[in-house]
Every structure is written in C-alpha cells, then in structure tokens.
Amino acid sequence: MSRKLVTLDDFTIDQTRQFPKATGQLSSLLRDIGLACKIINKQVNKAGLVDIIGQFGATNIQGEEQMKLDVYADETLINVLKRSEDCAGIASEENDDFVAFDDEYSHNSKYVVLFDPLDGSSNIDVNAPIGTIFVIYKRVTPLGQAVTAEDFLQDGSKLMAAGYVIYGSSTMLVYATRLGVNGFTLEPSIGEFCLSHPNMQVKENGKIYSLNQGNTCKFETATQQFLDYCMEDNKDEGRPYSHRYIGSMVADLHRTLIKGGIFLYPADKKNKNGKLRLMYECNPMAFIIEAAGGMASTGTERVLDVNPTELHQRVPIYIGSKNMVQQALSYIVE
Numbered sequence: 001m002s003r004k005l006v007t008l009d010d011f012t013i014d015q016t017r018q019f020p021k022a023t024g025q026l027s028s029l030l031r032d033i034g035l036a037c038k039i040i041n042k043q044v045n046k047a048g049l050v051d052i053i054g055q056f057g058a059t060n061i062q063g064e065e066q067m068k069l070d071v072y073a074d075e076t077l078i079n080v081l082k083r084s085e086d087c088a089g090i091a092s093e094e095n096d097d098f099v100a101f102d103d104e105y106s107h108n109s110k111y112v113v114l115f116d117p118l119d120g121s122s123n124i125d126v127n128a129p130i131g132t133i134f135v136i137y138k139r140v141t142p143l144g145q146a147v148t149a150e151d152f153l154q155d156g157s158k159l160m161a162a163g164y165v166i167y168g169s170s171t172m173l174v175y176a177t178r179l180g181v182n183g184f185t186l187e188p189s190i191g192e193f194c195l196s197h198p199n200m201q202v203k204e205n206g207k208i209y210s211l212n213q214g215n216t217c218k219f220e221t222a223t224q225q226f227l228d229y230c231m232e233d234n235k236d237e238g239r240p241y242s243h244r245y246i247g248s249m250v251a252d253l254h255r256t257l258i259k260g261g262i263f264l265y266p267a268d269k270k271n272k273n274g275k276l277r278l279m280y281e282c283n284p285m286a287f288i289i290e291a292a293g294g295m296a297s298t299g300t301e302r303v304l305d306v307n308p309t310e311l312h313q314r315v316p317i318y319i320g321s322k323n324m325v326q327q328a329l330s331y332i333v334e
Contacts, residue, residue: 006195008034008184023076025086025110026160029136032087033113034164034184034193035172036080036167039071039130040118041186044130044167053059067124070094073117074196075130081113088112088139089147091311093280098311100146108143112151113159114311116280119164120248129168131250136161156304162284166249174200174254176291181205181257197258202294206260206321208242210252218268222299222331226264229327249276253285253319257292261289262320262328266299274298274316278308282317295325299332 017251074094081087082101088109091098093116115134123130137159163175171186172194183197208231211306211311216224230241244261246252252263267274276282286296286303296319298305306315316326 005187005192008193008195011182011184011195014184018179022068023110025234026136029081029084029086029111029113029141030161030163030175032080032084033077033134033163036077037171037173038186038191039076039080040132041165041167041171043072044069045052052175055138061204067118067121069124070118070121071132075233076199077113077115077132077134082106086111089151090114091152091279092117093277093312096120096154098147098149102146107145110138111264112139112147113137114152114279119281120246121244123248123251126246129166129246129254130248131166131254133164133250133281133284134162135159135279135287142164146251146253154288154309156283157276159283159287159304160311162287162289164252164254164284168251168252170183172254173259174288176288178291181288181292185244196221200257200292202289202292203260203321205238205292205323206241206256206262207238208244208256208259208261209264209324210243210245210256210261211264211302212234212245213243214245216268219266220268222334223264223266223328225331226328229331236271247280249285253289256320257289257294260321260324262318262324264319267315271314274314276314278303278306278313278315279311282315282319286317289319293322294320295322297325298328320325 012030014025018020044242074092081090085105086108086109089100089112093112119133122132137154139147165173173181181200184193185196187194232239256263265276283301289296296317318325
C-alpha cells in the first residue's frame with residue numbers, strides 16, 4: 001500500500017495526547033466497541049451459512065419482532081463492555097431498562113454506553129446493509145457507586161462521542177467527537193479498522209432525499225409539501241432530486257454523510273411522536289452529522305437539545321445537509 005496505515009488504536013491514542021489530563025478511558029472504550037463490532041461483523045458475514053437469519057421468536061420493548069442477529073449483536077456488545085474496565089453500564093434498544101455493571105472497576109468507570117446493536121433488522125434476510133449505532137456519555141453520578149437512570153437520560157448536547165458501524169460491501173466504523181468525524185474501514189487481512197475517511201464533512205447542499213415515500217399519505221401537510229418541492233422539475237435549482245431509501249438509518253445516513261442530502265423520518269398519523277428512538281438512533285446520528293457540518297432537527301427543535309424523559313423515547317427527525325434541512329423546516333414554520 002502506498003500510504004501508512006493508521007489504525008483505530010493509533011488514531012484514538014494520538015487524539016488523547018492532545019489533552020494532557022486525559023485518562024485514556026474514552027479511547028479504550030472506543031477500542032472495546034470496535035472489538036465487539038468486529039465480532040458482530042464476523043457473524044453478519046456468515047448469514048445464510050449458519051442458523052442466524054430469521055426471527056428469534058420474541059419481541060423487544062417496542063413490540064417489534066427480534067431477529068436472531070439482533071439478539072446476537074446485543075449480547076456481544078453487552079459481554080464485551082461488561083468486561084471492559086472503562087464502562088459503568090449500558091442501555092440497549094433491545095432491552096427494557098439500562099444495565100448497571102456491579103463491580104469495583106465499573107463503579108469507578110466514567111462512562112456509560114447506549115446502543116442500537118443492529119439497525120435495519122428488516123434488511124438481514126435480503127443481504128442489504130445493516131449497522132450498529134452507539135453513543136457515549138460521561139456519568140453524572142459520583143464515582144464509586146453503580147450508575148443510575150440519571151446517567152443515561154442526558155441531553156444529546158452533553159454526549160462525549162458517537163458513532164456507527166456499517167456492515168456492507170466493506171465494513172466501516174465512523175465516529176465523532178468534538179474534534180471532528182473520521183471513518184475507518186476494516187482491513188480483513190490484519191483484522192484492524194484503518195483510517196480511510198479523515199475529517200469527514202457533509203455537503204451544505206445535496207441532491208438526494210431519503211424517506212419511506214410509501215407513507216406519504218400519512219404525513220402531515222408540511223412534509224408532503226416538502227416532498228412536492230423535492231420532486232418539482234426545476235433545472236435551475238437542480239431539481240427534481242433523486243429518491244434513495246435503503247430502510248436502515250445507518251446505511252441511509254452513511255450515504256448522506258458522504259454524498260450530501262437529507263434523511264427524514266417525520267411524524268405521521270400512526271406515529272404522532274415519530275418512530276425513531278432519541279437515545280439510540282437520533283442523538284448519536286445528530287451528533288455525527290452536526291460535527292461534520294450538517295444539521296438535525298425534530299421539526300420544532302434541535303435534536304441534541306431534546307430533554308429525554310425515558311430511555312425508549314421517540315422523536316421525528318430531519319437530518320443531513322444544512323440547506324436541505326432548513327428548506328424542509330421552512331414548510332413546518334409556514
């Protein structure tokens with residue numbers, strides 16, 4: 001290879017050196033999450049060869065059918081983070097409540113992790129892209145004791161890091177801190193995530209809109225008007241836009257981050273408060289997109305400013321290129 005490989009470990013250590021008082025716990029925690037996702041990736045690549053596709057036969061807290069890989073990914077992340085010395089507890093989209101790790105190391109760990117272990121479960125059986133989403137908060141309760149709900153129910157503006165792993169034609173880990181957004185591609189020959197997309201930035205304008213357009217009749221008037229705008233033939237303004245929808249938030253927003261565009265999952269007649277989860281999907285993706293120069297809104301406020309009241313709270317979301325999100329919001333204001 002013509003350039004030096006920079007692994008995820010190398011990169012996080014270099015970033016830690018920029019802060020003399022840093023303990024290295026956050027960097028170590030990111031590496032642990034990367035390890036869990038490499039284990040999940042190995043099983044994802046076996047789908048169809050072993051008995052891990054199809055429904056698990058149970059439902060999660062939202063009443064949704066769990067897939068076998070959902071359960072496997074959830075258990076993998078929990079087991080790896082439980083053995084980590086840098087994680088005080090976790091909350092998962094697949095579980096009713098948070099889990100506080102009850103040991104001396106965990107009681108003195110500074111961070112908690114929330115995650116959607118396998119986003120886009122409906123894509124598993126058809127071999128379409130899926131992913132893992134995670135977010136890291138610094139605990140607010142004192143060290144030396146088990147974490148409580150207060151440590152998990154924090155505004156998105158207070159999070160320390162967020163990221164996702166997309167399992168597609170290649171496996172990529174993208175994570176953001178307040179220093180920026182960087183992407184790492186898994187090099188299978190050495191089993192390491194290597195820096196491939198440094199300092200990722202989302203374009204201010206895009207030509208792609210992404211949502212489940214089959215629900216148009218259920219959308220509120222403002223959303224329908226924005227869709228009309230997207231489909232309007234106006235060559236001077238570069239429209240009509242192209243419609244792309246994979247059905248996995250990770251996959252759709254990964255494309256949005258790289259190519260520009262807007263992803264919408266608005267409220268509708270069936271889901272008055274939206275459908276996507278604030279803590280496991282919207283907050284981490286909003287943090288990543290904002291760190292890359294984009295914008296994320298519920299339609300009435302910045303996603304990262306929403307005050308969470310429960311772990312499985314849902315919100316609408318308009319996220320992506322800043323100018324496209326602002327255009328969508330203009331119809332709501334009107």
